[in-house]
Amino acid sequence: MSKILIVISLVAILATLGWWGYDCKRYGDILYYTKTAKMTTVKEVDPLFGTTVEKTSTEPGHWLGLLDVDPPFGAAPMCGAWAVVGVLGVIIGRRSKK
Numbered sequence: 001m002s003k004i005l006i007v008i009s010l011v012a013i014l015a016t017l018g019w020w021g022y023d024c025k026r027y028g029d030i031l032y033y034t035k036t037a038k039m040t041t042v043k044e045v046d047p048l049f050g051t052t053v054e055k056t057s058t059e060p061g062h063w064l065g066l067l068d069v070d071p072p073f074g075a076a077p078m079c080g081a082w083a084v085v086g087v088l089g090v091i092i093g094r095r096s097k098k
Helices: 002-027 075-097
Strands: 035-045 052-063
Touching: 002 052, 002 075
Parallel strands: none
Antiparallel strands: 035 052
16 A cells, blocks of 8 residues: 555656646746736738737636645645655555554
């Protein structure tokens, strides 16, 4: 039982950090806090005057942050919870050997 908890903990930590890394890559920047929208700037040429015009819009979505402590939690608090599961596995393993 203890080894299963430790393995689950390690896999969950790696999965959470992988999810955060994937969302950082998708967003285009390191995310410290969870984002629900992304600012995008599009450059267009004005057909009447021939000048370049920048238009800013928001793209909705969900990108996992690192440090959020409010639900939905960020990657660091989730990894902390998974680490607690791993520590419980170690404690259970030591107690079962006694």
